[in-house]
Amino acid sequence: MREQSTQGQEPAAQNIVHLWREYLRPYKLTLAGAVLGGVIAALSSGFGIPAILQSVFSVIFDGEPLPVYAERIMLLFVRPEELPWLTVWVAAALLPLVVVVRGLSSFVNVYLLSKIGLGVLETIRLKVYRKFQDLSLSFHDRCQRGDLLSRLMQDTQFLQGGLVQIANDLIIQPLTLFGALGFLVYKASVSQQFLILLANMLLVGACVIPIRYIGKKMLVRARTVQASQGDLSSTLQENFSSQRDIRAFELEQQQTNLFKNRIRRYIQASISVVRWQSLLTPLIEFVSAVAMAATLFVANMNGMSMGDFASLATAMYLCYEPVKRLGAVHNKAETLKAGLERINEVLHAADDVPEPKTPKSPEEWKGEVEFNNVCFSYQEDAPVMRNIDVRIPAGQVVALVGPSGAGKTTFINLLCRFYDVLSGSVKVDGVDVREMSKRDLLSHIALVSQYPVLFRGSVADNIRIGRPEASDKEVEQAGRMSAVDSFVNETGEGYGRLIGEMGEGLSGGQRQRVSLARAFLKDAPILVLDEATASLDMKSEELIQKEIEKLASGRTTFIIAHRFSTIRMADRILVLEGGRIAADGTHEELMEKSPLYRDLYTKQQMIAEEEGGASC
Numbered sequence: 001m002r003e004q005s006t007q008g009q010e011p012a013a014q015n016i017v018h019l020w021r022e023y024l025r026p027y028k029l030t031l032a033g034a035v036l037g038g039v040i041a042a043l044s045s046g047f048g049i050p051a052i053l054q055s056v057f058s059v060i061f062d063g064e065p066l067p068v069y070a071e072r073i074m075l076l077f078v079r080p081e082e083l084p085w086l087t088v089w090v091a092a093a094l095l096p097l098v099v100v101v102r103g104l105s106s107f108v109n110v111y112l113l114s115k116i117g118l119g120v121l122e123t124i125r126l127k128v129y130r131k132f133q134d135l136s137l138s139f140h141d142r143c144q145r146g147d148l149l150s151r152l153m154q155d156t157q158f159l160q161g162g163l164v165q166i167a168n169d170l171i172i173q174p175l176t177l178f179g180a181l182g183f184l185v186y187k188a189s190v191s192q193q194f195l196i197l198l199a200n201m202l203l204v205g206a207c208v209i210p211i212r213y214i215g216k217k218m219l220v221r222a223r224t225v226q227a228s229q230g231d232l233s234s235t236l237q238e239n240f241s242s243q244r245d246i247r248a249f250e251l252e253q254q255q256t257n258l259f260k261n262r263i264r265r266y267i268q269a270s271i272s273v274v275r276w277q278s279l280l281t282p283l284i285e286f287v288s289a290v291a292m293a294a295t296l297f298v299a300n301m302n303g304m305s306m307g308d309f310a311s312l313a314t315a316m317y318l319c320y321e322p323v324k325r326l327g328a329v330h331n332k333a334e335t336l337k338a339g340l341e342r343i344n345e346v347l348h349a350a351d352d353v354p355e356p357k358t359p360k361s362p363e364e365w366k367g368e369v370e371f372n373n374v375c376f377s378y379q380e381d382a383p384v385m386r387n388i389d390v391r392i393p394a395g396q397v398v399a400l401v402g403p404s405g406a407g408k409t410t411f412i413n414l415l416c417r418f419y420d421v422l423s424g425s426v427k428v429d430g431v432d433v434r435e436m437s438k439r440d441l442l443s444h445i446a447l448v449s450q451y452p453v454l455f456r457g458s459v460a461d462n463i464r465i466g467r468p469e470a471s472d473k474e475v476e477q478a479g480r481m482s483a484v485d486s487f488v489n490e491t492g493e494g495y496g497r498l499i500g501e502m503g504e505g506l507s508g509g510q511r512q513r514v515s516l517a518r519a520f521l522k523d524a525p526i527l528v529l530d531e532a533t534a535s536l537d538m539k540s541e542e543l544i545q546k547e548i549e550k551l552a553s554g555r556t557t558f559i560i561a562h563r564f565s566t567i568r569m570a571d572r573i574l575v576l577e578g579g580r581i582a583a584d585g586t587h588e589e590l591m592e593k594s595p596l597y598r599d600l601y602t603k604q605q606m607i608a609e610e611e612g613g614a615s616c
Ligand SMILES: Nc1ncnc2c1ncn2[C@@H]1O[C@H](COP(=O)(O)OP(=O)(O)OP(=O)(O)O)[C@@H](O)[C@H]1O
Pocket: 141, 378, 379, 384, 402, 403, 404, 405, 406, 407, 408, 409, 410, 411, 450
C-alpha cells in the first residue's frame, strides 16, 4: 500500500487517545458510568483493602478497640460484656464488605467498557468498509484482497479487545496505585516508616526498565504477526476463488506448500511475541519478591506490629500489581499501534480518483463522448493509452476492435472514470468526467463488463441492480430481451431462481445474459458492451443481437468484441493497437485502408467458418 498515514508515526498512547476521541462521542454517559465504577473499584482496592486490613489485624491480633463511634452503635444492639465478641465479628466482616464493593464496581466498569468497545468496533469496521467502497480501483489493484479482509476483520477486532483492556487498566490501575501509595505515605507520616516507602518506590521505578525494553521488542514482532496474518488470508482467498484452475493445473501440492510456508511464518512471528510477553511477568514478580524481602528486613529492624506489617505488605503488593498491569498496558498499546497503523493506512489513504468539490453536470445528457489527447498507464513507465484523440457524437454506435491487450477495456475504464487519465481529458457532453460526480456519471452509463459479477440472490435481484425501482414486469421484460427467460423457465423456478456467490450455479453464457438484462433495464444514454456476448453460442447471440440493436438505437453505444458478427451494427469502428487508435472508419473503409483490421477480420472469418456459424 503506497499511502502512509501520518498518524502511524505518533506515539502509541497518543494514537489511542486519538482513537477514543474520534469514536467515543456517542458513549459519553456510558463512559462516565464506566469511569465511576473504575474509580470506586480502584480506591476500594488501593486504599480500602490495606486500611481495612490494618483495622482488622489490629483488632483481632493486637486487641485494639474499634473507633468510639462504632462501639457506640454496637452498644445499641448488645450488652457491654458482649462487645469484644461482636467487635471481632464486625472487624472480620469489613473485609468481605470492601471486596463486594470492589467486585460490583469493577463489574460495572468492565461491562460498560466492553459495551463501548463493541460499539466502537462496529463504527470502525463500517468506516473502513465504506472507505473500501470509495477508494479507487487503482488502490484495490495495489492491495491484496486477503490483506484488506484481515485489516477489516482481524485488526479491528484486535484493536477493540486491546482498547477495552487498556481503557480498563488505564482507569483502575493508576488509581489503585495512587490509593496504595497514598496509604503508604499516610503510614510513613504517622509511623515514620519512610524507609520502607523509599525502598518500595525505588523498586517500583526499577520495574520500568525491563518493561520498556520488552515493549519495543514486542512492537516489531506484532507488526510481523499482523502482516503474516494478512498474507495468510490472501492465500486462502486466492485459493478459494480459483479451485477450478488449481485442479485443472494440478496445483494442489504447490498451494498446500505455499499455505504451509505462510502458516510457518505466522507461527514463528506469533511465538516470538508470546516469548517476550511471557518474559514480562516473571521479571516483574522477581522485582516484587525483592521488594517484599526488603520490606520484611526493614519491618524486622523497626519492630513493626502485625497490623502495620500486614497493611504495609498489602499496600505494597497493591502498588506492584498496577505497575505490572500498566507495564502490560504499555506493551499492549505498542502492539495495538501496529494494528492501528494498518487500519489508518486504509482510512487515510488518499483517493486518487477524487470527487470534485463542486460537481458539474451537462445541461442535457445526450451521450457525446470526447477523448482529448489522452495518455494513461496503470503502472509508472508502462503506458497503456497513448495520445487518444477521438470524438464520438451522441447516438453513434462505435465498435472497438484490436488485439488482446490493445487497450479496449482501458478505454472504457477511463470513460467510466474508474481511473483518471495521466494527461489530456475525457469529456461527456462537453463536461470533463473529473468535474462530474462519479455517481452522476455512472448513472448515465449502462455497462456490461468483460467479467460480469453476479451477487448471491435471485435472478430477479441481480437484474434489478440495473434499476432498483423497476417493477417485476420490467425486470421480466429485460430478461426476455436478453434471453434470460429461456433458462430460468427451464427449471420452472422462474426469476426467483437462486444464484450462488459470484454467479455460482449459472453457466458463463447465462451469467452474461443476466448482466445484459441489467443494461436493458438501466435505460441509460450511453451503453457499453465489453465482450458482452463472448460466452454465448452463435445462435443465442443472434437472438440477443436483434434486441441489442433495438436498445442501441438512439444511444451512444460502445461494443467491444472479438467476433465480427457482433459489431456488424456499428456505424463506426475504432481499431486499437498498443494503446493507440490505429484506424478509424466504417467496415468498408477499414477493409480498404487498414491492414491490421483486414488481418483481424480475415482471421475471424476463418474461425467463424470453422465454427460453422454466422459471419458478418
Ligand atoms: N488493472 C491493471 N493493472 C495493470 N495493468 C493493467 C490492468 N488492466 C489492464 N492492464 C494492462 O493494460 C493493457 C491493456 O489492457 P486492456 O484490458 O485494456 O486490454 P483489452 O484490449 O481489453 O484486451 P482483451 O481483448 O484481452 O480484453 C494490457 O497490457 C494489460 O496488461
